[in-house]
Amino acid sequence: MKLYDLELSGNCYKVRLFAALAGIDLELEPVDLPGGAHKRSPFIELNPWGQVPVLADDGVVLRDSQAILVYLARQYGGNQWWPDGAAQQGEVMQWLSTAANEIHAGPNAARLIDKFGYPLDKERALAVSAKVLPLVEKHLSEHQWLALGRPTIADCAVFPYVATGWEGGVTLERYPAIRAWIDRIKSLPGYIGMPGIK
Amino acid sequence: MKLYDLELSGNCYKVRLFAALAGIDLELEPVDLPGGAHKRSPFIELNPWGQVPVLADDGVVLRDSQAILVYLARQYGGNQWWPDGAAQQGEVMQWLSTAANEIHAGPNAARLIDKFGYPLDKERALAVSAKVLPLVEKHLSEHQWLALGRPTIADCAVFPYVATGWEGGVTLERYPAIRAWIDRIKSLPGYIGMPGIK
Numbered sequence: 001m002k003l004y005d006l007e008l009s010g011n012c013y014k015v016r017l018f019a020a021l022a023g024i025d026l027e028l029e030p031v032d033l034p035g036g037a038h039k040r041s042p043f044i045e046l047n048p049w050g051q052v053p054v055l056a057d058d059g060v061v062l063r064d065s066q067a068i069l070v071y072l073a074r075q076y077g078g079n080q081w082w083p084d085g086a087a088q089q090g091e092v093m094q095w096l097s098t099a100a101n102e103i104h105a106g107p108n109a110a111r112l113i114d115k116f117g118y119p120l121d122k123e124r125a126l127a128v129s130a131k132v133l134p135l136v137e138k139h140l141s142e143h144q145w146l147a148l149g150r151p152t153i154a155d156c157a158v159f160p161y162v163a164t165g166w167e168g169g170v171t172l173e174r175y176p177a178i179r180a181w182i183d184r185i186k187s188l189p190g191y192i193g194m195p196g197i198k
Numbered sequence: 199m200k201l202y203d204l205e206l207s208g209n210c211y212k213v214r215l216f217a218a219l220a221g222i223d224l225e226l227e228p229v230d231l232p233g234g235a236h237k238r239s240p241f242i243e244l245n246p247w248g249q250v251p252v253l254a255d256d257g258v259v260l261r262d263s264q265a266i267l268v269y270l271a272r273q274y275g276g277n278q279w280w281p282d283g284a285a286q287q288g289e290v291m292q293w294l295s296t297a298a299n300e301i302h303a304g305p306n307a308a309r310l311i312d313k314f315g316y317p318l319d320k321e322r323a324l325a326v327s328a329k330v331l332p333l334v335e336k337h338l339s340e341h342q343w344l345a346l347g348r349p350t351i352a353d354c355a356v357f358p359y360v361a362t363g364w365e366g367g368v369t370l371e372r373y374p375a376i377r378a379w380i381d382r383i384k385s386l387p388g389y390i391g392m393p394g395i396k
Contacts, residue, residue, distance in 0.1 A: 048333060048336060048337075049333055060285045060288065062288045062289070062292060063292055064291070064292045064295045064296070065295075066291060066294075066295045067288045067289075067291035067292040067294075067295060068288065070284075070287050070288055070291045071284050071285060071287065071288030071291075072284075074283070074284035074287055074288075075284035075285070085272070086268075086269050086270075086272035086273035087258045087269060087273070089268050089269065089272055090258065090260045090265045090266065090268055090269030090272075091260070091265075093262070093264060093265035093268045093269075093294075094260060094261055094262045094265040096264075096265075096291075096294075096295070096298075097262045097263075097264045097265060097294070097295075097298040098262070100294075100295040100298035100299040101298040101299060101302055104299055105303060120322075121319055121322060124318075124319060124322075135246060135247055138246060139246075
């Protein structure tokens with residue numbers, strides 16, 4: 001199973017992290033984003049969106065980090081990480097949307113601007129971060145994990161850009177419950193980090 | 199089963215549309231967003247995020263339209279709308295992320311600015327729309343539906359803001375495959391519209 005990967009991408013790291021936690025073997029295929037390989041053939045035929053990560057597994061090709069998490073957890077992870085029941089799937093899914101929406105537009109965007117020079121709106125990225133992080137903090141002050149009272153793909157999806165947001169000026173000083181949750185994630189068996197995670 | 203609802207919200211309409219297509223009865227509870235009811239008690243206890251829709255069903259309370267779609271489809275819709283298999287869930291999930299990310303930040307944001315006066319960046323909303331719609335067009339020029347070759351919750355999640363984007367200046371003149379897909383959705387048994395869908 002091959003993951004088309006970029007080491008510095010938090011979206012790719014979501015997948016690498018989950019695979020490490022769940023004991024799933026990934027063959028990493030680095031994509032030369034600085035060289036523009038993601039916008040050219042042959043990668044662009046694999047993913048017309050021109051983005052990493054992409055997972056290729058026995059004829060299944062998926063773009064989007066959340067979709068890859070759902071696939072891997074369903075196929076190889078058992079019910080622990082992505083459950084079978086409707087209410088449980090809904091509970092996890094709330095946080096997959098939060099990852100794709102607010103975490104993407106907030107701490108991820110701030111980091112893209114500061115670290116990679118993306119032409120995005122820094123003020124907006126900080127405003128979205130300042131709105132979403134207190135909600136995550138409130139939730140984590142009442143819960144050990146984002147969903148189901150245990151580690152799930154919800155944590156894997158939200159964690160990377162929350163933990164690396166400081167590279168875009170989104171710090172966690174005012175969020176002790178988030179910092180404690182980050183420590184819990186780092187203590188999970190199999191945990192791996194990425195550059196930018198302190 | 200109660201849906202906390204706003205008629206003009208495309209996120210609420212995603213849920214109303216899917217329920218109509220799948221034959222699921224919803225009791226609609228309108229929330230007075232112009233009056234600020236979504237930011238006050240008792241609604242804010244139900245959803246600390248202060249957003250509609252919220253679904254309350256027999257003790258299950260969910261925020262986020264994509265999460266509600268997954269829940270309803272899993273609980274009441276059978277495998278037709280949200281399948282059981284890993285590869286199939288991954289395929290649908292790609293588009294749920296697209297709805298939460300690019301469609302949200304593109305046509306939805308443009309409409310929020312023009313129709314409701316939200317202080318968002320119109321240029322950015324148009325740029326995101328101009329990037330995502332050609333990708334949706336390409337996909338729909340090769341497929342009848344977004345995923346699995348049949349209507350799924352992926353279509354319900356992406357359709358509302360694509361079809362109402364013209365209210366924010368995001369028109370579909372250059373996207374014939376998207377227009378044909380919209381017509382296919384409108385022809386589904388049980389289909390209901392919302393204000394702004396031509």
